[in-house]
Amino acid sequence: MALLISWLTVAAGLWLADKLISGFEVTGDWKSYVLLAAILGVLEFFLGWLLFVILGVVSLGLGFLFAFVTRLIASAIVLRIADLLSTRLTIRGFGPALLGAVVIALTSGAADKLQR
Secondary structure, X not given: OHHHHHHHHHHHHHHHHHHHOOOEEEOOOHHHXXXXXXXXXXXXXXXXXXXXXXXXXXOOOHHHHOXXXXXXXXXXXXXXXXXXXXXXXXXXXXXXXXXXXXXXXXHHHHHHXXXX
């Protein structure tokens, strides 16, 4: 059940980012958001932690000290990778990807807070 809620929360975050951020576009109906949320979930699972560790080591440990910033940058990179893999997502630059990662993180955090 928690996986389904997390999946729907990321889909809602994608919808919100699509509506709020210029340069961040999702084409299609609600199925596109759900499919992209699944793609992001798989990419975050396999690549998110690896990117986090690489960024932490490359920044000589400062990435671990400021883990929230490093996590957002890793999520923005994962969003850009999802953009390359899917024709339904178009992100024009790293700025919209970073803002999209912030919107998705805030949406997920708010949904997590409401669940408790």
